[in-house]
Amino acid sequence: MTDMQKLYLLVPLAPLAGAILAGLFGRLIGRTGAHIVTILGVAVAFVASVVIYQDVAAGNTFNGTVYTWLQSGGINFEVGFLIDSLTVMMMLVVTFVSLMVHIYTIGYMAEDPGYQRFFSYISLFTFSMLMLVMANNFMQLFFGWEAVGLVSYLLIGFWYERPTAIYANMKAFLVNRVGDFGFLLGIGLIVAYAGSLDYVEVFAKADALAGAEMAYTGWPLLTAICICLFIGAMGKSAQVPLHVWLPDSMEGPTPISALIHAATMVTAGIFMVARMSPLFELSDTALSFVLVIGATTALFMGFLGIVQNDIKRVVAYSTLSQLGYMTVALGVSAYSAAVFHLMTHAFFKALLFLGAGSVIIGMHHDQDMRNMGGLRKYMPITWITSLLGSLALIGFPFFSGFYSKDSIIEAVHASTIPGAGYALFCVLLGVFITAFYSFRMYFLVFHGEERFGKAHEHHEHHGDHDDEEPSADHHHGLAPGQKPHESPWVVTLPLILLAIPSVVIGYLTIEPMLFGDWFKDVIFVGDNHVGLRELAANFHGPVAMALHGLQTAPFWLALAGVALSWFFYMKRPDIPAAIQRTFKPIHALLENKYFFDRFNEIFFAGGSLLLGKGLWKGGDRGLIDGVIINGSARLVGWVAQISRLFQSGYIYQYAFTMIIGVFILLTFWFNRG
Numbered sequence: 001m002t003d004m005q006k007l008y009l010l011v012p013l014a015p016l017a018g019a020i021l022a023g024l025f026g027r028l029i030g031r032t033g034a035h036i037v038t039i040l041g042v043a044v045a046f047v048a049s050v051v052i053y054q055d056v057a058a059g060n061t062f063n064g065t066v067y068t069w070l071q072s073g074g075i076n077f078e079v080g081f082l083i084d085s086l087t088v089m090m091m092l093v094v095t096f097v098s099l100m101v102h103i104y105t106i107g108y109m110a111e112d113p114g115y116q117r118f119f120s121y122i123s124l125f126t127f128s129m130l131m132l133v134m135a136n137n138f139m140q141l142f143f144g145w146e147a148v149g150l151v152s153y154l155l156i157g158f159w160y161e162r163p164t165a166i167y168a169n170m171k172a173f174l175v176n177r178v179g180d181f182g183f184l185l186g187i188g189l190i191v192a193y194a195g196s197l198d199y200v201e202v203f204a205k206a207d208a209l210a211g212a213e214m215a216y217t218g219w220p221l222l223t224a225i226c227i228c229l230f231i232g233a234m235g236k237s238a239q240v241p242l243h244v245w246l247p248d249s250m251e252g253p254t255p256i257s258a259l260i261h262a263a264t265m266v267t268a269g270i271f272m273v274a275r276m277s278p279l280f281e282l283s284d285t286a287l288s289f290v291l292v293i294g295a296t297t298a299l300f301m302g303f304l305g306i307v308q309n310d311i312k313r314v315v316a317y318s319t320l321s322q323l324g325y326m327t328v329a330l331g332v333s334a335y336s337a338a339v340f341h342l343m344t345h346a347f348f349k350a351l352l353f354l355g356a357g358s359v360i361i362g363m364h365h366d367q368d369m370r371n372m373g374g375l376r377k378y379m380p381i382t383w384i385t386s387l388l389g390s391l392a393l394i395g396f397p398f399f400s401g402f403y404s405k406d407s408i409i410e411a412v413h414a415s416t417i418p419g420a421g422y423a424l425f426c427v428l429l430g431v432f433i434t435a436f437y438s439f440r441m442y443f444l445v446f447h448g449e450e451r452f453g454k455a456h457e458h459h460e461h462h463g464d465h466d467d468e469e470p471s472a473d474h475h476h477g478l479a480p481g482q483k484p485h486e487s488p489w490v491v492t493l494p495l496i497l498l499a500i501p502s503v504v505i506g507y508l509t510i511e512p513m514l515f516g517d518w519f520k521d522v523i524f525v526g527d528n529h530v531g532l533r534e535l536a537a538n539f540h541g542p543v544a545m546a547l548h549g550l551q552t553a554p555f556w557l558a559l560a561g562v563a564l565s566w567f568f569y570m571k572r573p574d575i576p577a578a579i580q581r582t583f584k585p586i587h588a589l590l591e592n593k594y595f596f597d598r599f600n601e602i603f604f605a606g607g608s609l610l611l612g613k614g615l616w617k618g619g620d621r622g623l624i625d626g627v628i629i630n631g632s633a634r635l636v637g638w639v640a641q642i643s644r645l646f647q648s649g650y651i652y653q654y655a656f657t658m659i660i661g662v663f664i665l666l667t668f669w670f671n672r673g
Contacts, residue, residue: 004055007048008062008081011091012130014044015098019123026116034116038123039102045130046095053088061085063136063200075197082136082199086339086522089513090133090271093346094264098126100494101259104354107490108255108361118158122259125151129264133271138187138197141272145183145236148265149176155260156252165251172245179235179242186228189214193221203278210282226279226286230293233269237323240297244596246320247304250312254357257312258350261319267342270326274335274523281333281526288418291331295423298324298430300594305437307590310367311356314441318393319349321430325408328423333529334411340506340513341404348392348401348502351495355386358491359445362484363452366477369441374450378484383446385495390442392502394435394558397546400506405431406545407514407535409554414534431554435561443569453478507542515539 018041022034029037062083069077081087101122109118128151132144157169187197193209194202212221233239238246249261260266273280273290280286298321305317322345329338360367362379376383392401409431412424478484486492512518515536525531539545549555568576580587592598 004052004060005062005064005066007052008083008134009066011045011048011052011095012127012134014041014048015123015130016127017041019120019127022116022123023120026120029116031115034119035102035106038119039099041123042095042099042102042126045126046092046099049088049091049095052083053092056083056085056088065136069139074195075191077139077197078137079140080136080198081134083134084522085518085520086271086275087134089339089343091130093343094126094129094133097264097346097350097498098122098129098259100350100354100498101255104258104357104491104494105255107488108357109253112253114158118155118253118255121151121155121158122256125155125256125260125265129268132268136199138190138199138202142184142187145232145268145272146180148260148268149173149180149236152176152249152256152260152265155256156249158252158256162251168245168248168251172249175242175245176235179232182228182230183232183235186225186232189221189225189228199275206278206282209279220283220285222279223283223285226276226283227289229276229279230269230273230286230290233273233327234293235269236272237266237269237327238297238320239269239293239323239327240300241596243297243301243320244593244600247313247316247593250310250316254312254353254360257316258353258357261316261353264346266319266323267326267346270323270330270338270342273327273330274339277333277335278524280330281524281529284417287331287333287529289331291328291415291417291423292419294324294327294329294331295419295426296324297321298328299426299433302430302433302437304590304593306433306440307587308437309369311359311369311372311441311445312353312367314369314437315349315352315356318352318434318438321434322349322393325405325427325430328412328427329408331423332411332415332417332420333525333531334408334415335523335525336514336519337404337407337411337532339519339523340510341401341408343509343513344392344400344404344502344506347498347505348389348399351385351389351498351502352393354491354495354498355382355389358382358487358495359386361487361491364478364482366452368477369444371451371454371477372445373448373452374446375484376446379446379486381486381492381495385492385499386446387442388499389502390438393438394562395431395554396558397549397555398503398507400502400504402546402549403506403510403542406549406552406554407510407532410535411532414530414532416530428553428557432557432561435558436565439562439565440569443566448570452484453480453482507546510542510545511539 015038018038021029021037026034062081065076065078065080067079069079071077102119105118105122109115112118125148128144128147130144132141132148135141135144153169153173156172157165159165190202191197193212194205196202196205206222209225210220210222213219214221214224231242234242246261246266250257252260280290301317301320301324305314305321308314308317322341326338326341326345329335329341358379359372359375359382362375362382363372366372388399392399395402395405409424409427412420412427415423514532589595
């Protein structure tokens with residue numbers, strides 16, 4: 001094993017070692033020891049990822065097996081690494097954001113009794129995510145896929161004393177199992193028809209798979225494979241209708257919202273589809289399916305962000321909407337734009353989540369924006385970093401989000417994939433909606449009247465444990481006369497370090513990632529898919545692109561959204577209230593999240609309950625207990641009662657029975673003859 005291969009192993013194993021030490025020996029090493037070993041593990045992984053990035057940038061890649069688990073029927077089940085430009089970009093994003101979250105957690109979870117356990121979980125999550133992105137085969141991909149889902153379950157339900165947290169983590173677990181069932185079917189079809197789990201071997205057979213049909217059904221094989229794989233992505237990346245778990249996952253502590261639900265786990269589906277571009281490129285039907293789902297998610301989840309009052313849930317719905325943008329890019333074969341937005345979004349969305357957490361600390365764990373206002377002068381670092389994150393989110397020129405979001409919109413505009421017209425409408429209107437709800441949050445929190453320290457009717461209670469010892473994310477609020485305060489340096493330092501790439505990373509990387517050779521031989525786009533080619537032909541550098549962006553529809557739509565939110569919530573707050581009263585049915589629809597949860601409760605949960613009761617009454621009680629068990633007992637009793645009639649103890653009755661028996665035998669014999 002070469003030194004570089006040892007370094008590959010070090011990247012996932014260092015966070016795993018930290019997770020084991022903090023989890024198994026947390027009481028022994030204490031709170032300080034727990035955060036030291038986990039932060040050190042993730043820091044080592046980040047530094048190693050930087051070294052590997054430099055090696056890949058020099059033109060070196062790796063694709064090899066580390067360990068063979070078993071061989072069965074000619075199929076190899078292996079642990080292996082594929083280190084290329086796509087992998088190393090994901091490694092840098094995962095390790096850097098994870099490192100920031102680890103440092104932030106020292107301040108955010110300082111008073112929590114589960115301190116060591118939390119550090120163990122987030123470090124274990126980092127290991128799982130790294131195993132997913134570094135995989136060179138479908139078995140390891142599926143291992144990482146399920147591992148991040150499991151750790152997400154543990155983290156969402158971290159405060160397991162709360163019924164709402166338990167409900168949220170069970171909901172996330174079950175919804176992801178629906179998506180993962182499709183994902184597993186897709187992998188099963190690949191194994192059945194390609195005879196391999198290795199990426200390179202499967203991609204080499206892509207043309208043959210494209211010309212094949214599924215047995216018995218006659219469906220195009222590759223279309224079925226791609227749609228099944230994407231159903232897995234719909235669960236992990238929270239696409240309609242498998243999006244319902246992500247807003248409720250805000251029941252977990254804020255650091256995991258930043259780590260899992262903004263930067264890493266929810267983007268696993270985007271990464272997976274980009275990695276599978278050699279397969280998806282051969283099925284326009286699958287791409288069209290991806291495009292329509294993504295466009296629907298981008299627009300309609302944005303609408304829900306408008307009516308949210310919990311600061312974390314506003315950011316959660318913006319995550320859903322931005323994941324829709326990434327999925328739209330995948331649908332128009334702009335895989336590099338999707339991954340580019342994945343990277344820029346990871347920084348500014350982690351920044352917004354951690355900024356929201358800093359506000360929650362300053363507000364004494366009150367998350368309701370209606371109880372805030374005027375925090376700018378009390379929390380200057382949180383204010384300026386949140387402003388930078390919001391500008392990046394709405395795609396303001398020169399900020400990182402502008403370069404990635406505008407590239408996606410241009411790719412959709414140039415696309416000829418069926419559904420591109422609908423997608424273009426959704427992503428353009430989504431720009432206005434994103435700007436409106438993002439700056440609604442910004443103005444309500446940092447500007448205007450100070451609404452804290454008063455007796456309020458508004459409290460976003462997601463749990464019923466208000467009598468517990470105060471800890472992070474418990475929603476108590478400021479007492480009358482209290483003022484907010486800036487968070488400690490372990491909270492503000494990650495905000496500053498995340499704000500820097502939120503501003504500059506798009507400017508620095510758009511040219512190599514979208515129009516250069518960075519993803520050469522990694523992401524494949526067919527000749528019939530225009531994708532980003534039109535944008536590439538007109539690209540004259542990031543400065544020219546930003547200056548041109550000042551003249552385009554997305555910029556003016558974003559500006560209109562900011563201006564309208566300022567007017568509504570700073571100048572005329574009576575107007576939103578009047579609109580709400582006038583359009584009560586629409587507000588009720590949004591407030592109830594399009595009744596997806598209600599439908600799931602009635603149709604799926606209620607249907608499962610009815611089916612269970614039917615199986616219990618008809619199957620268990622009726623068939624098994626009533627017929628098989630009790631019925632056989634009654635049959636034996638009936639036979640015994642009849643037999644008793646012939647076992648009386650009288651000789652004459654036995655003789656009579658023998659005569660009758662001989663008579664029956666003779667009759668049977670002679671009739672037979």
